[in-house]
């Protein structure tokens with residue numbers, strides 16, 4: 099996890115509102131190498147498509163690894179929220195993002211707002227909804243952008259192809275058809291007027307504590323360090339959560 103920071107030779111661990119995530123959270127796949135490693139994803143796109151992509155969206159594509167409808171949904175949400183706040187990434191150091199999905203759009207939110215999983219200003223709520231809220235702590239408000247249901251008409255052919263591709267049963271022609279339809283949907287999302295794309299509301303800043311620094315303690319079973327508030331106790335000794343769960347029966351668990 100990225101929330102371990104080394105300071106003056108000692109390890110401490112940072113806690114924040116999103117760190118209630120279990121260690122096995124699917125959001126761990128958000129972790130990605132820097133975009134400048136390996137060949138450019140954007141460079142491999144068709145030039146006609148590339149010409150339609152704003153530079154910051156291209157950065158999100160590099161981070162995410164491909165262009166897809168989910169990514170452009172997150173991109174639209176992030177840009178709408180930042181525009182309403184009147185800020186850009188980096189001009190407001192006190193932004194906070196809450197995403198209600200761990201689908202592709204969550205990656206665009208991180209790139210476009212600068213709120214990232216590891217910085218503690220990116221909160222994941224596992225609601226499975228294409229809803230993204232970006233707050234400015236300085237302004238005390240945020241904008242909640244909820245993609246409207248049925249904003250893109252259902253495309254049964256696309257769904258059928260998606261199933262085939264996912265199951266590895268698509269022919270090369272079908273794969274190409276799917277890819278074309280997939281990219282067309284991604285681009286269509288870019289062209290939707292704000293209010294057609296989403297329900298957009300100003301919301302109050304929730305009482306979310308700022309990131310805190312906690313000391314680490316050593317797990318008496320595996321020897322690895324663990325942030326003190328996440329530690330459990332066995333026979334008066336600290337243990338980490340995985341060790342506590344593995345050997346849980348009969349142990350005194352402090353939480």
Ligand SMILES: [Zn+2]
Nearest residue numbers: 166168169202
């Ligand atoms: Zn994607």
Ligand SMILES: [Zn+2]
Nearest residue numbers: 317320338341
């Ligand atoms: Zn352990």
